[in-house]
Amino acid sequence: MTQAGVQDPKGGLAPVSRRVMNLATFLAQAAARLPQRPALICDDVPHTWAQLEARVQALACAFEARGLGKGDRILVHSSNCREMLEAMLATFRIGAVWVPTNFRITPDEVAYLAASAGVSGFICHADFPEHARLAASIPDLKLFARIGQAPFAQASIDELAREGGPQPAHQAARVDYDDPCWFFFTSGTTGKPKAAVLTHGQMAFVITNHICDLMPGLSADDASLVVAPLSHGAGVHFLTQVARGAATVFSTSPRFSVEWAWASIEKYRVSNFFTVPTILNMMVGDASVDRHDHSSLSRIIYAGAPMYRADQKRALDKLGPVLVQYYGLGEVTGNITVLPPSEHAADDAGMAKAGSCGYARTGMQVSIQDASGRELAPHETGEICVCGPAVFAGYYDNPEANRKSFRDGWFRTGDLGHMDEQGYVYITGRESDMYISGGSNVYPREIEEKVLGYGGIKEVCVLGVPHPKWGEVGVMVCVLQDAAQWDEPAFRAWLDGNVARYKHPRKIVVWPELPKSGYGKITKKMVYQELEKRGLLPVE
Structure with a gap:
C-alpha cells in the first residue's frame, strides 16, 4: 500500500493510506445519473445503465458468496460479450483483479497465464470447451463459471446474477491507489507473456487522460463502437465511455464484419471508436464505407502499431479530419503520446509533423536515452523512456523483468526513436526489430x-x-x-x-x-x- 504524508502536530509527515475511488464507481455514477439511457447495445439489443448496475451488483454478491474478495485474481477467457464486461466491473467492485485473455490463444497458453497469475476464479465462454478443461488443473479455485450454455462449470454468469440479486445494495470494496485491478498481459513477442499490473489509482488517471487528450467533450450523448477485443486496449476505451455515460455498441460475433461496423455507425450515430491501423485500413478500403453515413464520427482513435503515411492519407480522404493517434504500451496503458485531429492532414503541406506519433500526453514525460540512461539531444536516436501516473506498478511476480524495465524511475519501452525540438516523438521501431x-x-x-x-x-x-x-x-x-x-x-x-x-x-x-x-x-x-x-x- 502506498503511503502519503499529512502534517502532524510536530511538523513532520505522518503516513496515511492513499484511498481512491473503486473503478466500478464509474458505473454506479452513470446509473444514478442516466438510469434509462443505453449503456450497452449488444447485437442490437439495448441494456440500460440501471440494468447493467443491477447485474454487476448481483454478480459482486455472488462472487463474494463463493469466497472471492480483494486481491483475488479472476481469469476470463471470452470473446466480446455483455457478460464479459459485467464480470470485469463486478471484479473491480469486490476489489479483485481482472485477468482477461485474448480469446484466440490456445488452451496451453491460457494455462500458462492462469498459473503465472495465480488465479482463484475462472470464467470461460461456452465456445471454448477445450479451454474450460483447464479448471481441473487450477489449484484452490473458488469460482468456475461459464458464459452461455455448455456442459461445464458450476454455474453461468446469468445464474450467478440471479443468485446474487436482488438484495441490499452491494458496497464497493475500499481500494487504495496501488491496489491492482487488472493484469494486462503483454503480447509476448519476445519470450513468455508478462502480467503488467494496472491499479485503481493508475487507471483512474488513464481514463481521465483518455477523455482529456483523445476525446475531449465526450458525454452521454455520444456512442462508441467496439471493433477490437475488449480484453486489451478496447477494454480501456470502454471504461472511458462508462465514465461519461456514453453507450457502447458491439457484436458478439467472433468474426469482424466491416459492413456491420459501418451500418452500426450509421444506425447509432457513433461518434468514436478505438482500433489498430490494419483494421482501419480494412474498413476504409471496403466498398461498404460508401454505402453508409459516417458523418457522426468525430474521433477514430488508432494505436497499437504505426500507421503509414499512405494509409493516413487514404483514411483522411475518405473520412475527413477525425483521426487521433496515440502511442503507448500495455505497461503505460497507451498513455505516452497523442497526435490530435488538428495535426492530421491528407496533404503533406498541411501535416507539419508527418511520421510523428505526437507529443507527450497530459501529465506524462518522455525522454530519449542512450544505453547508459543519458538523455539525448533532439533528433538523436535512442530508447523511448517515460514517467508519469500512467506507468504501471510493475510486472507481477517477475523481479528480473522489473529490474530490466526501469532505470532511475523511468520505464524503458524498448522502442527506439527520436524527439524534435518541439517535443514531437518519432518512432524508429522496436529495439528488437533493428x-x-x-x-x-x-x-x-x-x-x-x-x-x-x-x-x-x-x-x-x-x-x-x-x-x-x-x-x-x-x-x-x-x-x-x-x-x-x-x-x-x-x-x-x-x-x-x-x-x-x-x-x-x-x-x-x-x-x-x-x-x-x-x-x-x-x-x-x-x-x-x-x-x-x-x-x-x-x-x-
Whole structure:
C-alpha cells in the first residue's frame, strides 16, 4: 500500500493510506445519473445503465458468496460479450483483479497465464470447451463459471446474477491507489507473456487522460463502437465511455464484419471508436464505407502499431479530419503520446509533423536515452523512456523483468526513436526489430514507410534474418493492392533511387496476406515463423 504524508502536530509527515475511488464507481455514477439511457447495445439489443448496475451488483454478491474478495485474481477467457464486461466491473467492485485473455490463444497458453497469475476464479465462454478443461488443473479455485450454455462449470454468469440479486445494495470494496485491478498481459513477442499490473489509482488517471487528450467533450450523448477485443486496449476505451455515460455498441460475433461496423455507425450515430491501423485500413478500403453515413464520427482513435503515411492519407480522404493517434504500451496503458485531429492532414503541406506519433500526453514525460540512461539531444536516436501516473506498478511476480524495465524511475519501452525540438516523438521501431547488416544498423520501420509510397503495395513487413556473410540481411514480405501487378526489377530500380543500398532487402516475397495477431497487428515474429514454415529461410 502506498503511503502519503499529512502534517502532524510536530511538523513532520505522518503516513496515511492513499484511498481512491473503486473503478466500478464509474458505473454506479452513470446509473444514478442516466438510469434509462443505453449503456450497452449488444447485437442490437439495448441494456440500460440501471440494468447493467443491477447485474454487476448481483454478480459482486455472488462472487463474494463463493469466497472471492480483494486481491483475488479472476481469469476470463471470452470473446466480446455483455457478460464479459459485467464480470470485469463486478471484479473491480469486490476489489479483485481482472485477468482477461485474448480469446484466440490456445488452451496451453491460457494455462500458462492462469498459473503465472495465480488465479482463484475462472470464467470461460461456452465456445471454448477445450479451454474450460483447464479448471481441473487450477489449484484452490473458488469460482468456475461459464458464459452461455455448455456442459461445464458450476454455474453461468446469468445464474450467478440471479443468485446474487436482488438484495441490499452491494458496497464497493475500499481500494487504495496501488491496489491492482487488472493484469494486462503483454503480447509476448519476445519470450513468455508478462502480467503488467494496472491499479485503481493508475487507471483512474488513464481514463481521465483518455477523455482529456483523445476525446475531449465526450458525454452521454455520444456512442462508441467496439471493433477490437475488449480484453486489451478496447477494454480501456470502454471504461472511458462508462465514465461519461456514453453507450457502447458491439457484436458478439467472433468474426469482424466491416459492413456491420459501418451500418452500426450509421444506425447509432457513433461518434468514436478505438482500433489498430490494419483494421482501419480494412474498413476504409471496403466498398461498404460508401454505402453508409459516417458523418457522426468525430474521433477514430488508432494505436497499437504505426500507421503509414499512405494509409493516413487514404483514411483522411475518405473520412475527413477525425483521426487521433496515440502511442503507448500495455505497461503505460497507451498513455505516452497523442497526435490530435488538428495535426492530421491528407496533404503533406498541411501535416507539419508527418511520421510523428505526437507529443507527450497530459501529465506524462518522455525522454530519449542512450544505453547508459543519458538523455539525448533532439533528433538523436535512442530508447523511448517515460514517467508519469500512467506507468504501471510493475510486472507481477517477475523481479528480473522489473529490474530490466526501469532505470532511475523511468520505464524503458524498448522502442527506439527520436524527439524534435518541439517535443514531437518519432518512432524508429522496436529495439528488437533493428538488425545489423554488415556492421550497419537497419531500422525496418523506415524502409516500410518508404516502400508504401511506391504504389501498388497494400501491406509490408521488413525484418532481419541471420546471414553467414553479413550477419543479418533484410527480408521484405508484402501484399499487393487489388489488381496490382508485381514487377520486381522495376521495384529494385526504384529502391536504388530511394533507399540506401545497405538497407535494401536481400529477399522479397509477395503473399496474398500477412499473418496477424489476435488484435489485428502485423508482428515480425509471426512473419518470421511463416517464412520458416514455407522454407524461405535461411537466405543465401
